[in-house]
Amino acid sequence: MKEIEASIEDLLGQLSLEEKVAMCHAQSKFSTPGVARLGIPEIWMSDGPHGVRGEINWDNWGYAGWTNDSITAFPALTCLAATFNPELSHSYGSSLGEEARYRKKDVLLGPGVNIYRTPLNGRNFEYMGEDPFLASEMVVPYIQGVQQNGVAACVKHFALNNQEKWRNYVDVQVSDRALHEIYLPAFKAAVERGNVWAVMGSYNKFRGQYCSHHELLINTILKGDWAFDGVVITDWGSAHDTREAALYGLDMEMGTGTDGLTTTLTNAYDNYYLANPFLELLKSGEVPEEVLDDKVRRILRLMFRTNMNPDRGMGRMNNQEHLDVARKVASEGMVLLKNQEQFFPLDPDKEMTIAVIGENATRSMTQGGGSSELKARVEVSPLEGLRQRFPRATILHSQGYSSGPSVYGRVEPAPYDADSLKQEALAIASKADIVLFIGGLNKSHLQDCEGGDRENLRLPFEQDNLIKDILKVTKDVGVVLISGNAVSMPW
Structure with a gap:
């Protein structure tokens, strides 16, 4: 020194x-x-x-x-x-x-x-x-x-x-x-x-x-x-x-x-x-x-x-060890709020029909959000992960609701008709043994995003109403929220 x-x-x-x-x-x-x-x-x-x-x-x-x-x-x-x-x-x-x-x-x-x-x-x-x-x-x-x-x-x-x-x-x-x-x-x-x-x-x-x-x-x-x-x-x-x-x-x-x-x-x-x-x-x-x-x-x-230290290493990127750390953090950081009648964990060897409903089942969570935006080499969506985890299950997917593109500083309108998405979701929910609703927030403006705050604690894009309507079709529903912040859950 x-x-x-x-x-x-x-x-x-x-x-x-x-x-x-x-x-x-x-x-x-x-x-x-x-x-x-x-x-x-x-x-x-x-x-x-x-x-x-x-x-x-x-x-x-x-x-x-x-x-x-x-x-x-x-x-x-x-x-x-x-x-x-x-x-x-x-x-x-x-x-x-x-x-x-x-x-x-x-x-x-x-x-x-x-x-x-x-x-x-x-x-x-x-x-x-x-x-x-x-x-x-x-x-x-x-x-x-x-x-x-x-x-x-x-x-x-x-x-x-x-x-x-x-x-x-x-x-x-x-x-x-x-x-x-x-x-x-x-x-x-x-x-x-x-x-x-x-x-x-x-x-x-x-x-x-x-x-x-x-x-x-x-x-x-x-x-x-x-x-x-x-x-x-x-x-x-x-x-x-x-x-x-x-x-x-x-x-x-x-x-x-x-x-x-x-x-x-x-x-x-x-x-x-x-x-x-x-x-x-x-x-x-x-x-x-x-x-x-x-x-x-x-x-x-x-x-x-840092850059005038001759003894620092060369670094590594995108190796399996880093992916393993990311997965371990994700799994240990998950929070199970309620497990009524031991709904979870689901049996990966069981033959069943799973309806996966929600935009966040397929939406990228590395893009958007301001300065935390990432260019990920690998991002496994919940839907892709479920298909890998449950090879014997028939998995149906419906978007259910729609947000706009991830844009910093403004809200973009949703490109799809909300009622049509809801009706499609309810139709596949009625055919399934269980429903996994995968919703929450995303990295767009007024959600989990730099440069603006959320306007309320509700789930955006009428997700609360969609969940209530799904529960009218079936009671076998698991709700999975992807969110970096607190949300209200009136259902």
Whole structure:
């Protein structure tokens, strides 16, 4: 460690003011520049907490169209938390870290540990539940598993990002006791026990100040009380002021504009808050150079832990061990709410007719949802899994209801007639020995999705009414909900 700190000081002394400032802000959607003349590499980041996201274009949010960036899709963190299994959390993090390393990523933007302040938060599926102790116990091994691969975990969103609607404007008010007993424990565990190397600031304000450059949260608590020695990174576009970003703990600014260098200079990387405007404050003496040097020390320390660490492995991707971990998390994270007359488990050797009803029986759950969207190499649908599991059964399928396509930021209309789908579902239900209704939420806007909250707790697309109508046809019904959040169940 002493050798690394000495190397950091040596490099710091060789960097110009302009080179140091450049290291504090993005050069593309997911990278920051290095300094080629000194052998300092770029830093490459990637979403997300459930799998390494497909490759994004340099200057915009479009996918780059690579053919070699399909990965293992891991269950959402709410499912991981529901396993109550810290050892499995370590396996999850280790597997994910291997995939990130293989994809040549230095920072993995996760895990998320914001507390479920409301069950309507569209992003709850990305977090480790509503209990501070459980989240704390599960986040530590996850981080350790990721970072043993020489990839930095970036715990997020610090702090109090507990809703998506108006997330860029809301000013959260909580007491000191609630802050420290409910909303900060998992972050504290990530820093003090998990030794996380990066922390992502959140979009919202807390007590009137934006959280990504916050005097109390970052300077006093994170870097002071908890002695965090890593890097504070913005969420994409969460910086708002050069002076506050400089003085209140922000180290790396990402995603302030969506255009990069393509269509306008307004949001070009050199115009970020921690870019040329920061340089001007430094040259005028309004901000002392020691402030910049602290940021660069942290960035260099991150590099010595990741892309300037000669001993880190090469990583692995899409291997059977990772698929096994994903399946184990999924199976241990399932929750059986009610098993009337021992309906489950079904006998795989029994000859019977099973009616599988519901869009979620076939819908992809890796696409959509915002930054957690994945490009999975393998995704087994419930219908496909049932057909493999019950080879002697006759399996009938009806969609039953319809949602629109997965689109971030808006709701697309359903393409099919709802009544026709319902009548078809009721027809096959009447012919079957048992019915498995497979519904819940999906990754579309206003469901399990970043950028918006749910409007209510009901199952969308009239699923409640469909279940009630199926129960009029037969009582032999098992309801399987695929959901990253709470739902009401009036039936």
